[in-house]
Amino acid sequence: MFTIRGGNIFYILGQIYVLILFLRAVLSWFPASVNSPLNPVRRFVVLVTEPVLAPFRRLIPPMGMIDISFLVAFIVVEIIVSTVLSRL
Numbered sequence: 001m002f003t004i005r006g007g008n009i010f011y012i013l014g015q016i017y018v019l020i021l022f023l024r025a026v027l028s029w030f031p032a033s034v035n036s037p038l039n040p041v042r043r044f045v046v047l048v049t050e051p052v053l054a055p056f057r058r059l060i061p062p063m064g065m066i067d068i069s070f071l072v073a074f075i076v077v078e079i080i081v082s083t084v085l086s087r088l
């Protein structure tokens with residue numbers, strides 16, 4: 001189908017999305033301030049990942065201070081990318 005130097009474009013895009021999810025997890029460890037140079041990055045990451053994470057948050061309630069829904073969403077996306085998209 002679509003290839004980039006012998007690679008599957010859908011698999012590559014899926015892996016980039018997994019990295020963006022990971023970036024969201026890392027950015028959540030740092031407090032957001034108004035003057036932070038990371039604000040544009042943070043906004044982009046939230047804008048791109050929230051459509052996938054929101055349904056998981058509705059289904060899985062937080063356990064205290066820990067958002068388990070993010071971990072479940074991350075694993076599900078990684079499984080889809082590694083099993084389905086890698087075979088296209």
